Amino acid sequence: MSQNNNLADDPNQNPRVTWEGCSVLLDINDSDRLVFARLTAASTLTIGNKKYPLQPLIGCPFGSLFQVENGNEGQYLSRVVPTAEGDNVEEKGCCQIKDESKDNRGLVDNNTAQSLSSEDIDSMRRQGATGDEIVQALIANSATFEKKTSFSQEKYRLKKQKKYAPKVLLRRPFTRSICETYFKKYPERIGFLRVDALSLLLSMGNVGAHSDVLVVDMVGGILTGAVAERLGGTGYVCNSYLGLAPYPMDIIRMFNFSSETCRRIVRCSLTDLCSSQNGTCVPVGEPGEPHNIETQSQEERSPMCSASVDESAVSSENAMLDLVAETSTSLVTKTSKTPKPGEKASQELISFWKENGFSSLIIAAPEVDAWSIVSELLPFLSFSAPFAIYHQYIQPLATCMHNLQLRKMAVGLQISEPWLREYQVLPSRTHPLMQMSAFGGYILSGTKIHTEDQLQPK
Amino acid sequence: MLPVDPAQKLSFTRFITDGDLVIVYERHDTMKAVKVCENSVLQNRFGVFKHSDWIGRPFGSKVLSDKGGFVYLLAPTPELWTLVLSHRTQILYIADISLVIMYLEVVPGCLVLESGTGSGSLTTSLARAVAPTGHVYTFDFHEQRAVSAREDFERTGLSSLVTVGVRDIQGDGFPDDFCGKADSVFLDLPQPWLAIPSAGKMLKQDGILCSFSPCIEQVSRSCETLRANFTDIRTFEVLLRPYEVKEGKMESCQADKRGSIGSLSRKRRQRSSEVGSNGREVSNSPTTIMARPSPEAKGHTGYLTFARLRCLL
Numbered sequence: 087m088s089q090n091n092n093l094a095d096d097p098n099q100n101p102r103v104t105w106e107g108c109s110v111l112l113d114i115n116d117s118d119r120l121v122f123a124r125l126t127a128a129s130t131l132t133i134g135n136k137k138y139p140l141q142p143l144i145g146c147p148f149g150s151l152f153q154v155e156n157g158n159e160g161q162y163l164s165r166v167v168p169t170a171e172g173d174n175v176e177e178k179g180c181c182q183i184k185d186e187s188k189d190n191r192g193l194v195d196n197n198t199a200q201s202l203s204s205e206d207i208d209s210m211r212r213q214g215a216t217g218d219e220i221v222q223a224l225i226a227n228s229a230t231f232e233k234k235t236s237f238s239q240e241k242y243r244l245k246k247q248k249k250y251a252p253k254v255l256l257r258r259p260f261t262r263s264i265c266e267t268y269f270k271k272y273p274e275r276i277g278f279l280r281v282d283a284l285s286l287l288l289s290m291g292n293v294g295a296h297s298d299v300l301v302v303d304m305v306g307g308i309l310t311g312a313v314a315e316r317l318g319g320t321g322y323v324c325n326s327y328l329g330l331a332p333y334p335m336d337i338i339r340m341f342n343f344s345s346e347t348c349r350r351i352v353r354c355s356l357t358d359l360c361s362s363q364n365g366t367c368v369p370v371g372e373p374g375e376p377h378n379i380e381t382q383s384q385e386e387r388s389p390m391c392s393a394s395v396d397e398s399a400v401s402s403e404n405a406m407l408d409l410v411a412e413t414s415t416s417l418v419t420k421t422s423k424t425p426k427p428g429e430k431a432s433q434e435l436i437s438f439w440k441e442n443g444f445s446s447l448i449i450a451a452p453e454v455d456a457w458s459i460v461s462e463l464l465p466f467l468s469f470s471a472p473f474a475i476y477h478q479y480i481q482p483l484a485t486c487m488h489n490l491q492l493r494k495m496a497v498g499l500q501i502s503e504p505w506l507r508e509y510q511v512l513p514s515r516t517h518p519l520m521q522m523s524a525f526g527g528y529i530l531s532g533t534k535i536h537t538e539d540q541l542q543p544k
Numbered sequence: 545m546l547p548v549d550p551a552q553k554l555s556f557t558r559f560i561t562d563g564d565l566v567i568v569y570e571r572h573d574t575m576k577a578v579k580v581c582e583n584s585v586l587q588n589r590f591g592v593f594k595h596s597d598w599i600g601r602p603f604g605s606k607v608l609s610d611k612g613g614f615v616y617l618l619a620p621t622p623e624l625w626t627l628v629l630s631h632r633t634q635i636l637y638i639a640d641i642s643l644v645i646m647y648l649e650v651v652p653g654c655l656v657l658e659s660g661t662g663s664g665s666l667t668t669s670l671a672r673a674v675a676p677t678g679h680v681y682t683f684d685f686h687e688q689r690a691v692s693a694r695e696d697f698e699r700t701g702l703s704s705l706v707t708v709g710v711r712d713i714q715g716d717g718f719p720d721d722f723c724g725k726a727d728s729v730f731l732d733l734p735q736p737w738l739a740i741p742s743a744g745k746m747l748k749q750d751g752i753l754c755s756f757s758p759c760i761e762q763v764s765r766s767c768e769t770l771r772a773n774f775t776d777i778r779t780f781e782v783l784l785r786p787y788e789v790k791e792g793k794m795e796s797c798q799a800d801k802r803g804s805i806g807s808l809s810r811k812r813r814q815r816s817s818e819v820g821s822n823g824r825e826v827s828n829s830p831t832t833i834m835a836r837p838s839p840e841a842k843g844h845t846g847y848l849t850f851a852r853l854r855c856l857l
Binding site (some may be wrong): 102123129147148149150151164167258262263282284285286288289290294295296298315316317318319320441442443450468469470471480481483484487488497498499501502503504505507508509512518528534535 | 555651760764782
């Protein structure tokens with residue numbers, strides 16, 4: 087069966103161990119670089135000016151650490167298994183800072199401290215020295231190393247390690263890591279949605295198993311993916327859009343979603359949602375349990391599908407490549423029948439939602455006026471359903487909140503701004519990080535109430 | 545509270561029935577959880593509300609008292625529950641809760657360990673995140689508190705997702721049955737460093753631990769202990785800044801043909817014409833929607849420290 091092409095579906099597949107074809111996040115040198123990649127026999131990762139095959143990463147647990155090693159066939163990524171006692175060199179410096187008497191009074195920056203030349207290093211490499219050995223040699227040949235405080239010795243060691251013995255940490259792509267990576271690398275692609283703001287949207291939107299969540303996701307699919315992750319293959323996330331073309335949801339490809347979860351991600355244009363000609367009404371029950379897997383293809387599922395189909399498939403390919411461009415990772419284009427996330431919602435589903443309403447609404451649409459979209463979509467929400475709207479600017483939300491209040495459409499209305507600060511915690515050196523994100527956007531949240539005269543969508 | 549049974553899901557056709565838990569909403573800061581009971585009444589400053597009037601109405605309805613006062617009846621959610629639950633301890637609020645669940649990577653099917661249970665504010669959100677197939681095992685060393693928490697989960701319909709144990713996790717660690725089985729562990733203890741070694745044994749490889757502590761000294765000590773077996777140790781502080789929104793009239797300082805700017809008579813004229821009988825604005829002077837941060841807000845709740853179990857396999 088074609089379904090088995092998605093290993094995320096295999097019940098024997100440990101989700102904490104990588105498999106061939108799985109999406110991973112590679113953290114190079116303590117988050118100096120973050121790279122999304124797909125593990126295949128042919129994919130490679132470029133560090134410095136060298137390409138390393140990603141093959142050794144297949145079948146390893148997430149959280150594994152890799153380091154560049156010298157082998158018979160040149161340099162390759164090799165798994166580093168730390169010893170149980172946690173005697174990692176890098177941790178040492180943190181724990182034993184005594185009262186420091188050294189300082190930088192004797193330091194002269196005249197570029198003569200290091201007696202090892204780059205030719206020396208190259209020849210060491212040719213003789214098969216490991217990265218760690220080169221770092222040790224650099225330390226031994228540094229005239230100033232001993233004069234440094236242990237704090238700056240550590241800094242020096244780390245700097246050299248990154249250059250001569252780069253480390254690659256294998257991370258699980260989850261909403262947390264995906265959102266953080268985009269926020270760091272391409273914040274504009276996710277509408278500057280910070281991870282704490284996203285986490286609040288999911289809470290305020292009461293996202294959990296069996297929810298039918300209506301979303302407007304103009305933030306690259308991070309919102310849709312985050313909701314789908316919380317649904318765990320139950321309920322639905324309905325990605326609605328204005329106009330003819332669905333908004334891109336490329337980021338969904340970074341998650342390792344099972345077929346079941348992919349099937350629960352559907353899209354629907356606002357026009358289709360609002361259109362009055364209702365298809366056949368389905369009896370109330372668990373909505374549209376897909377009848378069988380074979381009929382998942384676009385054409386069969388939605389025969390009256392408009393001309394606006396699948397431009398997203400084309401553009402998403404580029405976007406993914408774009409993101410991994412620096413790695414020249416070759417992608418396997420899957421030709422399998424694995425259900426694609428973001429199929430058009432069936433008539434059956436749409437009628438079900440019109441009759442029962444969605445269980446919540448989440449909007450992250452920087453380019454659409456908050457009030458106009460809320461007034462369009464609120465009628466599709468069940469009574470007492472919560473909603474949450476993200477925006478980078480407060481004014482559209484304030485206007486929206488005021489209108490909702492005036493028209494008595496919702497209660498518990500609140501605009502809030504998340505604030506997040508990270509700390510460096512080290513003995514006697516604890517303080518907030520020197521750099522922080524000073525702005526995480528605004529969220530308008532509330533609960534829809536029942537109004538006698540409300541026009542129910544029919 | 546959670547659609548553990550999809551038939552109980554919120555919908556246009558789901559009405560309040562006898563035995564439902566509803567959140568009675570007076571104002572954003574005045575809410576109460578009430579179990580609907582055919583013959584019961586709710587009495588508050590707005591008068592007497594008969595539960596029998598509520599049955600058969602949709603959630604989100606406005607209901608009237610004998611004196612014509614009104615409240616709204618909302619369907620419970622973990623967020624609303626956090627605002628109405630009875631405080632037996634200091635509780636976690638939405639900003640911390642949301643970040644904890646996101647950073648612990650809790651998804652449906654996960655097994656999560658928590659200590660202490662406290663008032664069950666976080667537990668309720670953890671239960672939503674692990675449903676329908678996962679489970680939260682939460683421990684408190686306070687017998688009575690554990691009993692009350694169990695009653696609350698019964699009331700909110702989460703009993704199938706949450707098990708409350710009585711145990712001193714700082715002293716005795718988590719039960720050995722959970723060794724290597726937990727996807728995530730959450731600690732809210734006065735001396736979390738005492739529980740960290742046990743928490744490490746409970747976690748699956750690459751599993752995540754979170755410790756919530758109000759004081760930086762606690763954080764400092766926890767981090768020292770974490771360094772032995774954990775990596776990716778990160779400490780955060782998260783807050784929510786609430787905003788107030790109002791519609792206001794601003795006087796323009798452009799020359800007014802009618803004469804003096806801001807004269808008393810003009811002000812009076814404006815005020816009397818602010819709102820017409822149909823609630824619509826009749827004055828032609830421009831109004832502005834204005835927003836500002838609320839003057840009072842939480843300045844600190846606690847530090848959240850996250851760490852990942854170092855991968856040794």
